[in-house]
Amino acid sequence: MTRCFLPALLLCIGLSGVAQKRIVVYQSDFGLKDGAVSEMKGVAMGVSPDLKLFDVTHEIPAYNIWEAAYRLQQTVPYWPAGTVFVSVVDPGVGTSRKSVVLLTKTGQYIVTPDNGTLTLIAESLGIAAIREIDEAVNRRQDSKKSYTFHGRDVYSYTGARLAAGVISFEQVGPMLPKQEVVSIAYQHAVMEGTVIRGTIPVLDVQFGNVWTNIPGELFRQLGVKFGETIEVRVLHGGREVYRGDMPYSATFGAVDPGKPLAYLNSLLQLSFALNQGNFAAKHGIGSGGDWTVEVRKKS
Template identity: 85%
Template structure:
């Protein structure tokens, strides 16, 4: 109780700096076919060669802010307090969108454009504080004439300085109101009568499984047992894309090859699959806030 109170007071005062763990984790839509990711890491090494640099992913589909938001929500909770994430999916680079650092209530930092990337992590982990990057201080030297690579010149540089302890959170820049974080609209997981509604935040890309944001505890309110059928509807922009009756199973091998099943994925969220097949491709399903799922017991 006393420890929590002390940490809270330090956070409010902007003095707590667990970021000096020297860990930086990168995410982008750059891919690895050119030198962009290496440039960002080179800037970080120039700040401190003692930093430990890791990749979340660089295969976010181009300009897909929603998927960047989801991958942060999926990954950040598994990293220790003090980890600095640099997330660069920035179709508005050079425009009036803010460059920020968000400190979660669990102690991780996310350095990113405030363009919707923070939508899910702000909801799931909460915001202890958010600051706009002061580029008069936290920008790579001699980069003022570069307008299209803030990932290298601003975000990686600021993230590295924070992780290395060159600056603390208070020195990032001015404090912003928490409610000013840009949020993307989507269907939250809710139960309405006997029907659960949710969205498809992402596909399990390698296999084409359809992941939803419906958590296990909500799905279990339907009272469905293994082997029993559920009715699944998938809509896109209000138009029906798929409707079917599918068994709820514990694992893929519980149905024949090529047959559908619903299951709880590794994040314990309701998901849809074909055993050794691609459910998303078979039914023309994609992901994002405009995709909606409805589930009910048969």
């Protein structure tokens, strides 16, 4: 019997493949207009009707690998060790991109194409191990003639088998070097003198708020208090899209309707909004690795 000692107990449990919780959580860019998501879940139920199936979202913009990466970073930490995530945003389906299962250092599994989807979760939670899916074993029976729906035939099938304990993590396939995980380049949050630079990883799509990757603890180094003003500059591919001043506020209601404010979002990252308005739409702001933001305290 393998012997595990704290603080390596969780890692040992995860690597030995006995930490599954029979939970599978899906995300994709498929939408819900057709049967694609239902097909994936049907395959999972065929593996084991005892599985519990949930969703992150199926409204990732088509082909947007970056947003898939962000939604994993946003949600995975809140699920228990042993949870299996199946993330399918796969514009390269059927090509030479690898199909993998990543085990985070906190014990969650992510089944996905290795196309950049793992960029942020690898940084925030860390990689305990990563394995390439052996499709000779971990592929839905009689599906080899289908080249365009690996989400159903490979990823959901493998994720369900892993979550149900039909296979262990070791049986997913061969181990891959951690440093070879495909990564998307972006502006990390940094402080340079009196300016903090970061990126806009995602928009709060329901309300049009602009979320940055600048953590609250870094922003506080500017010495800005509630009610004080900051200068904000947003660039897309190096071209200025927005420049303006706004107060740093605890809540939206701290400013009049239609007025801008800076605040910390639910992930405690600096964000910009219009009270009861759509900041992103008004100023033509998007998200992704090519969007950057600069913030300084108003002198």
